[in-house]
Amino acid sequence: MTAPDTAVSIGSMSMKNPVMIASGIFGYGDEFRGLAEYGELGALVLKTVTRQPREGNPPGHRTVETPAGMLNAIGLENVGLEAFVRDKLPAALEYGTNIVASIAGEAVEEFAECARALDGTGVAAIEINISCPNVKKGGMAFGVDAGASAEVAAAVRAATGKPIIAKLTPNVTDIAGVAVACERAGADAVSLVNTFSAMAIDVESRRPLLAAGSGGLSGPAIRPAAVYRVYQVAQAVEVPVIGMGVIWNASDALEFIIAGASAVAVGTALYADPAAGNRVLNGIRDYLESHSIARLSDIVGSVEL
Amino acid sequence: MSQAQRRAEPGAGGSAGRGPFRLRAEVVESEALPAVHHRVVLRAPEIAACAQPGQFVHIWCHPPAEIDRPPCDALLRRPYSISRLRPPDGVEILLRVRGVGGRLLAAKTVGDALDVIGPLGNGFRTWPDIGVAVVVAGGIGLAPVPALIARLAASGARVVLLAGAETDEKIPFRVERPRAGRATLPEVAALGAEVTFVSESVEGILITEVVALRLDELPEEGSAMFACGPRAMLKRLAEVASGHIPLQVSLEERMACGLGACRSCVVPVRCDNGTAYKTVCRDGPVFDAAEIDWERLTP
Numbered sequence: 001m002t003a004p005d006t007a008v009s010i011g012s013m014s015m016k017n018p019v020m021i022a023s024g025i026f027g028y029g030d031e032f033r034g035l036a037e038y039g040e041l042g043a044l045v046l047k048t049v050t051r052q053p054r055e056g057n058p059p060g061h062r063t064v065e066t067p068a069g070m071l072n073a074i075g076l077e078n079v080g081l082e083a084f085v086r087d088k089l090p091a092a093l094e095y096g097t098n099i100v101a102s103i104a105g106e107a108v109e110e111f112a113e114c115a116r117a118l119d120g121t122g123v124a125a126i127e128i129n130i131s132c133p134n135v136k137k138g139g140m141a142f143g144v145d146a147g148a149s150a151e152v153a154a155a156v157r158a159a160t161g162k163p164i165i166a167k168l169t170p171n172v173t174d175i176a177g178v179a180v181a182c183e184r185a186g187a188d189a190v191s192l193v194n195t196f197s198a199m200a201i202d203v204e205s206r207r208p209l210l211a212a213g214s215g216g217l218s219g220p221a222i223r224p225a226a227v228y229r230v231y232q233v234a235q236a237v238e239v240p241v242i243g244m245g246v247i248w249n250a251s252d253a254l255e256f257i258i259a260g261a262s263a264v265a266v267g268t269a270l271y272a273d274p275a276a277g278n279r280v281l282n283g284i285r286d287y288l289e290s291h292s293i294a295r296l297s298d299i300v301g302s303v304e305l
Numbered sequence: 306m307s308q309a310q311r312r313a314e315p316g317a318g319g320s321a322g323r324g325p326f327r328l329r330a331e332v333v334e335s336e337a338l339p340a341v342h343h344r345v346v347l348r349a350p351e352i353a354a355c356a357q358p359g360q361f362v363h364i365w366c367h368p369p370a371e372i373d374r375p376p377c378d379a380l381l382r383r384p385y386s387i388s389r390l391r392p393p394d395g396v397e398i399l400l401r402v403r404g405v406g407g408r409l410l411a412a413k414t415v416g417d418a419l420d421v422i423g424p425l426g427n428g429f430r431t432w433p434d435i436g437v438a439v440v441v442a443g444g445i446g447l448a449p450v451p452a453l454i455a456r457l458a459a460s461g462a463r464v465v466l467l468a469g470a471e472t473d474e475k476i477p478f479r480v481e482r483p484r485a486g487r488a489t490l491p492e493v494a495a496l497g498a499e500v501t502f503v504s505e506s507v508e509g510i511l512i513t514e515v516v517a518l519r520l521d522e523l524p525e526e527g528s529a530m531f532a533c534g535p536r537a538m539l540k541r542l543a544e545v546a547s548g549h550i551p552l553q554v555s556l557e558e559r560m561a562c563g564l565g566a567c568r569s570c571v572v573p574v575r576c577d578n579g580t581a582y583k584t585v586c587r588d589g590p591v592f593d594a595a596e597i598d599w600e601r602l603t604p
Contacts, residue, residue, distance in 0.1 A: 063560070068380065077571070271567070
């Protein structure tokens, strides 16, 4: 049997396989360099950038571990668009695979400006982060509203010819409705889920463990909730769905794929195992071979109810 | 078997510009220490070959073979200061067993393997013509001190360790109290330091006040101070040392990646236009005290 076909297309971005690294995990790509063969993966999504540099949330605990999970409230600390394009992107492009920029803003026009500035760069696609739970302005405020999400997607669509991916928040009543709104506004794909809004409290001090009070929950605790949302969205949209929600091994990835994801992104697992993405990819290949599946796309959305 | 899986590009972390390496390191010694402390020596040749005092290792606390299964506890790696290098290829860590990660590590026995990334971060900077090196440590902040003392003593400096804790049980070393004279830590003194230890419960004084009293004894030229411990101690030391003696401090903060990517462990540093954030894991854990914005650093 020839090697299974694992290729995936997101608009005009061709990925040799479905495994991506999720935004916010991998910094700008340089920090993890040397700890795995990241160029083997389908795409690397870099940390969200905004037009101006951001300090992020005040110092103090920005991350805490919780049972089967972790809370983070970094607050979109980033070097800003200009420094990103000048100082960070060239090194990331050396990985030799698709580099996806993630952008955010406090206003619709800020997303459009970022997209315009990235249009002439080597990024393969642009992810619009309308789902960060840890900023006071923008962020999830867009993603919880289908109309506002569509407005951002449309503005970015008008600003760039690059494929655009709308990253969705699970903190909504109807995630499929938001996905459909983004699709209609011109998104080439949707990615989900960003983290679940959450809080942990120190019972001695009676204060939240996170300096910011609340944050976003990721980790194995949320995986079934993420799989279900991917299923719901995949039923509702035509565009590819990128699934994420603590994909730690190939079986986790296959759950998302069978639920309807065309591609998957590895996040929190990278903190334990910097080679988690490569391990997931090898496991997916093994599964396809051992089940005599010629093309990955044959099992996308193949869940039987 | 300890085998390097990957070698990073030059400049990707580490004060010596080498590493980090990811290894499967064998536990070659594991010993329970007084109170709730524990000592583990790992065979990690690539790390031992280039580690600097003050750098740390990031350890997956579960069996390496189980890294493909997400655990319910200790999901993230745990950072531990490199306490000592044990030639030819051993890296020693000292831990206070207080959480699930520490319990998992303390349960390891000789022959077990651990998935370790290191050396990480920037360690203490030392230089050849230090005349008197004052090392100040509080509580479990003593963990990285042995490697630092060994380095300073080897460079020819006179090394003075001023260590303190709430009680004797809060440090990973045995305390010796002679009938006359000061309390000392024999294991640390054996590395070539003049040791003073005070506990709040016995001597009833904070080590920072001992430092303040003894600062005048130091020669104006060629003295340097190094510190690791609670933030309140470090902040007081920064006040005491400011304008008198160069001070480097080792900071702690909760981390996720340990590599500078996730921006979890930031601390405020002074810069031209106010304050900026630097990461404890990659820019630190050792900083010049003058660089830290102590007013904005959370207690």
